[in-house]
Amino acid sequence: MLRALYISATGMEAQQLNIDIISNNLANVNTAGFKKSRGDFQDLLYQTVRMAGAPSGSGTQVPAGIQIGSGVRPAAVQKIFTQGDFQNTQNALDLAIEGEGFFQVSMPDGAIGYTRGGSFKKDSSGRMVTSDGYTVEPSITIPSDAINISVSANGTISVLQAGNPTPVEIGTMQLARFSNPSGLNSLGRNLFIPTAASGEAQTGGPGDAGFGTIAQGFLEASNVNIAEELVNMIIGQRAYEINSKAIQTADEMMRTANEVKR
Amino acid sequence: MNKGIYPALSGGVAYEKLLSIIANNVANINTAGYKADRPVFKVDVPDNINVTTLPYPVSDKFYTEIDSVFTDFNTGVIRQTGNVLDLAIEGDGFFVIDTPDGPRYTRSGNFVLDASNALTTVDGHMVMGEGGPVILEEGRIAVDAEGRVSVDGSEINKIKIVDFGKPYLLQKDQNNMFSGSGEETAAGYKVLQGAVELSNVNSVKEMAAMISVLRGYESYQKVMTTLDEASAKANEVGRV
Numbered sequence: 306m307l308r309a310l311y312i313s314a315t316g317m318e319a320q321q322l323n324i325d326i327i328s329n330n331l332a333n334v335n336t337a338g339f340k341k342s343r344g345d346f347q348d349l350l351y352q353t354v355r356m357a358g359a360p361s362g363s364g365t366q367v368p369a370g371i372q373i374g375s376g377v378r379p380a381a382v383q384k385i386f387t388q389g390d391f392q393n394t395q396n397a398l399d400l401a402i403e404g405e406g407f408f409q410v411s412m413p414d415g416a417i418g419y420t421r422g423g424s425f426k427k428d429s430s431g432r433m434v435t436s437d438g439y440t441v442e443p444s445i446t447i448p449s450d451a452i453n454i455s456v457s458a459n460g461t462i463s464v465l466q467a468g469n470p471t472p473v474e475i476g477t478m479q480l481a482r483f484s485n486p487s488g489l490n491s492l493g494r495n496l497f498i499p500t501a502a503s504g505e506a507q508t509g510g511p512g513d514a515g516f517g518t519i520a521q522g523f524l525e526a527s528n529v530n531i532a533e534e535l536v537n538m539i540i541g542q543r544a545y546e547i548n549s550k551a552i553q554t555a556d557e558m559m560r561t562a563n564e565v566k567r
Numbered sequence: 568m569n570k571g572i573y574p575a576l577s578g579g580v581a582y583e584k585l586l587s588i589i590a591n592n593v594a595n596i597n598t599a600g601y602k603a604d605r606p607v608f609k610v611d612v613p614d615n616i617n618v619t620t621l622p623y624p625v626s627d628k629f630y631t632e633i634d635s636v637f638t639d640f641n642t643g644v645i646r647q648t649g650n651v652l653d654l655a656i657e658g659d660g661f662f663v664i665d666t667p668d669g670p671r672y673t674r675s676g677n678f679v680l681d682a683s684n685a686l687t688t689v690d691g692h693m694v695m696g697e698g699g700p701v702i703l704e705e706g707r708i709a710v711d712a713e714g715r716v717s718v719d720g721s722e723i724n725k726i727k728i729v730d731f732g733k734p735y736l737l738q739k740d741q742n743n744m745f746s747g748s749g750e751e752t753a754a755g756y757k758v759l760q761g762a763v764e765l766s767n768v769n770s771v772k773e774m775a776a777m778i779s780v781l782r783g784y785e786s787y788q789k790v791m792t793t794l795d796e797a798s799a800k801a802n803e804v805g806r807v
Binding site: 308313377480541 | 677
C-alpha cells in the first residue's frame with residue numbers, strides 16, 4: 306500500500322479538527338467573555354532512509370540525506386486571551402475586565418471557576434451570580450433596598466440605599482490571574498479551571514500590579530474576529546482539499562499498478 | 568524475460584516514495600514553520616562499466632532512485648496574528664529550543680508560557696535566550712527586531728537566533744524541529760512579534776508535482792506492459 310494514503314489521511318484529519326475549532330469560534334462570536342482558540346500543528350516523525358553527512362561509497366560526504374515524513378498531528382488547541390471589544394450595556398451589574406484577570410465564581414461542586422464573562426445578576430437573596438446562578442467569589446450580597454449600585458475601577462462595590470444619601474460599601478471584587486492562561490481547561494459556560502500547565506491562581510484586587518481594572522456597564526465581547534475566522538476557514542478547506550487530491554493520486558497510482566498485468 | 572522491465576520498476580518504486588514526500592508536504596500545508604521537502608533523483612549506472620565485456624545487456628543495470636531529499640528553507644508567508652507570544656524570523660536563522668535530547672532548532676514561533684512563566688513551544692520545551700531560558704515577568708512583553716525581550720520597558724533577555732553554514736546538513740526532527748550541529752550566530756535577521764511564519768508549502772507546486780508523479784507512474788506502467796506484451800509475442804514465436 307502506498308504510504309501517501311496514510312500521510313494524507315493525517316492531513317485531512319488535522320484540517321477537520323482545524324475546521325471544528327474555527328466553527329466553535331464562529332459559533333461563539335456573540336458570547337460575552339469568550340476567548341477564541343487556535344489549532345497548532347506539527348509534523349510527525351521522519352523515517353531517515355539515509356543520513357545527511359554520512360560518508361558515501363566513493364569517500365565523499367552525502368550532502369543531503371533522505372528523510373520521509375509521516376504527516377501531521379495537532380499539537381495544541383491554544384486559547385488566545387487577547388482583549389475583546391467593550392460593549393456598552395449601561396447595565397449596573399455588567400462588568401468587564403480591562404486588562405488581565407478573571408472573575409472567580411463558586412461552582413456547584415464547591416470548586417472555583419474562572420471567567421471573563423461579566424454579565425452578573427442578582428439571585429432571590431440578593432447575591433451576585435452569573436447567568437447560571439453561580440455566586441461570585443468572594444460572595445457579594447446586594448441589599449434589597451439598594452436603588453443604585455456602583456462598581457469602581459478597583460472593584461469596590463457601593464450602593465445607595467433608600468433614605469440614605471451616602472453610598473455604603475458592601476464589598477470588593479477580587480480577580481485571579483494565571484501565569485499561563487492558555488493552559489486553563491475550558492469547562493463550557495464561559496468557565497475555566499486551572500491545570501498544572503496554567504499554574505495556581507494568584508488573586509488580587511482590580512488595579513493591583515498585573516491585574517486589570519473593572520469597567521461597570523460594559524461587557525467584554527468575544528475576541529473572535531469574523532473576517533479572520535473566514536480566512537482561516539478558506540485556508541483549512543483548501544488544505545483539506547489538496548490532501549484529498551493526494552489520496553486520489555495515490556488511489557490512481559494503485560489502479561495503474563494493478564493494470565501492469567492484464 | 569525482458570530485463571528492461573527492472574529500470575521501469577525502479578522508476579515506479581521511486582515515484583511511490585516521491586508521492587509520500589508530496590503527501591507529507593501537503594499534510595503540513597497548515598503547519599506553522601514547516602519547510603517543504605524536495606527530492607533529487609538519480610540514475611544509477613554500475614561502477615566500472617565496461618560494455619564490451621558485459622555478459623548481459625546494459626539496460627537492466629540502469630535504475631532510478633531518489634538520491635536525496637533536501638529541505639526547501641525558503642521563508643513561508645509571515646502572518647500577523649497580534650498574539651504577543653507569536654514570534655517570526657524574517658531572514659535566515661532559527662529559534663533554539665531546549666529539549667531532553669539536546670538543542671533543537673525551529674522556525675515555528677507560536678510560543679506559549681508555561682506554569683513557571685517560561686517561554687516554551689506548544690510541547691512545553693523551553694525557548695532559549697542568550698542568557699538561558701526566557702523567563703518572563705508580569706507586565707507588558709515586547710520583543711524588538713533584534714530579539715531583545717523586555718517587560719515593561721526593561722530588557723530581561725534576548726532570544727537566541729542561530730544560523731547554519733550548512734543548513735542542508737540539518738536533519739528534520741518531528742514537531743517542526745531540526746537537529747544538527749555547527750550553529751553560528753545569525754546576522755541580518757529581524758524578529759517580528761505578533762506574527763507567525765506559515766508553512767512554505769505551495770499548493771500549486773504540489774498539485775503540479777502530484778500530476779507529474781501520477782503521469783510518470785503511468786508511463787512506467789506502460790513501459791512494463793509493453794515489455795510484457797513483447798515477451799508474450801516472443802513466446803509465440805515458433806507456434807504452428
